Amino acid sequence: MDEITFAVLGTGGIGRRTLEVSTEKEGLTPVAACDRHGVAIDHGGLDVDELLAATEGNIASDPEDRVSTDGGGAAAAGVKQTGEDAGVVASAQAEPTETPIDDVIAESEAIDAVLVALPNFEHDFIPRVVDRFAEADYSGTVIDVLKRSRVIDMLDDRADALEAAGMTVVCGAGATPGFLTGAAALAAQSFVEIESVDIWWGVGLKSGYEDNRGTVREDIAHLPDYDIEDAREMSEAEIEAVIDEHDGVIEFEDMEHADDVLLERAGICDAEDVTVGGILDLTADEKPTTTTVSVTGRTFDGETGTNTFQLDDDTSMEANVNGPALGYMKAGVRRNRAGEYGVFGPGELMPGF
């Protein structure tokens, strides 16, 4: 495969780890990264080590930043944790900006792919980001790691604009949906009819919690008594209180996760046949349960069986989000270069069902 240049929007846990993983992958050159306060662009390739070191523990993406823009003092390491200099601008490669996404768009002719690694607090946030690229006639690939079923339809509404611009959007391309959606699509190949897809995940996130507050906040929105607006408006203290209430181990059942609509659009099963649940343990790094995809179906010769895909407990959430995100990015760019535009879910980048 030819070389791929890419940008990362958002340098929270996912964006930072995507940059890090990309340094171990062939054919990928990160050329831009931004957060809400700054942007780093180098078409020759960002110095990922410098960027990660300079911004370690320094993420300008959570709601506390929005309410405490007091320009507060520098943190111990000389990096501002909050205020105007928080986030990616702590890197020598970055400049402060009021318009980070526009700055990336301005340089996007030389950028093959854009990975959107921003928590999707407003339902239409990622669709609106996609709109801005389409309006600028960006003719590359956009990957997101969104989790909400209802957002897929919003992207589909933009199919004509994407086609006109020559854009390929791969949505829901993290761990779940993403990696596990693809696994379900593949596991389905034994069968001619799918009865059920069960996706069950375990995440242990003790040491990675600080780096993944956005992800945890978004997960809380999946609890029965909360929605995405609640989660977005909650203070850090309120989030902590929910975590404490569950003694740091939160079990999710029947989550609204985009795996369902992504498998339906790939023609594999009805959205209602898909269930997603899991356990998030913030008290330990060990996974509280083994991440497993179970696909039950009927074979052409009349048997019923369940194929399974399991991730080793020692593979972290970060490994299982970022490897697949980059893998789907490569697949998306390939489609884009072949002239296939529009919206693709992970299941559509697998063998057909």
Next chain:
Amino acid sequence: MDEITFAVLGTGGIGRRTLEVSTEKEGLTPVAACDRHGVAIDHGGLDVDELLAATEGNIASDPEDRVSTDGGGAAAAGVKQTGEDAGVVASAQAEPTETPIDDVIAESEAIDAVLVALPNFEHDFIPRVVDRFAEADYSGTVIDVLKRSRVIDMLDDRADALEAAGMTVVCGAGATPGFLTGAAALAAQSFVEIESVDIWWGVGLKSGYEDNRGTVREDIAHLPDYDIEDAREMSEAEIEAVIDEHDGVIEFEDMEHADDVLLERAGICDAEDVTVGGILDLTADEKPTTTTVSVTGRTFDGETGTNTFQLDDDTSMEANVNGPALGYMKAGVRRNRAGEYGVFGPGELMPGF
């Protein structure tokens, strides 16, 4: 996905089951089928039920046919088991022919994909079939279910001719290589470096044995004391003797299976890091062992783990060959229609590594 018309070359176990499975899949219309003695073509769609019923237990593809062309009497069901009328010509839709593949080529402008379901006794047999389509400027997709590592290179040697014709070849697209190769490629996504891929299969083939003699014969070629030429030349009695020697349960270790080169060409690992083995039980339909793909690798954050993919013991070999073969056919046709020509392995039709 748009409608796909396809031909099947070979109406032994695999070809027949491919036709059968396709009737339960959306968007697939079988329009041609042939064996060594006959060809059935109907661009409106073959009547698969009639073709399968007429030819049940009647396969003109094994060596015994070649040596006993005595025009012998009709079998109990009125279907000739051997001789000039053996095989697909027993179907009302078929005509006898001396040139079955040429007959399909003559009609290939209206055929989107060709599935080669012939045991690959001569190493260069499938490459030579591909040559014939390329020489005729066939601009569609060819899928094969070959198993031998060395054949992949032969196909690669034809890359220029395929590009010129506008042909897309998906090779090794059955169960293993094929389904399990794709599973290994996907399971690798947690990792930045792969240490080993272990593919272990179980097949129980008591009731399906008659229908799968070609497959069993080809498997025997993988035993330490045999090669593909031996297996091709052996009489049915000699094959039976090998089976009896193993009490009907044959274990294979470190087979020359194309999974290794197919994973290497997808950039996932070195061919030598891939091992393939399994157990073939001809005394029972239950699988003697659970088919499992284990991919061990190192994550970007320094952990080592093993992801696994397991097929339910109740999914038959036939289900696991033919579903994926048709799935890869759909993927190959999509690539072909987008203008991507040349040779693809299953791993290259998955997210990039």
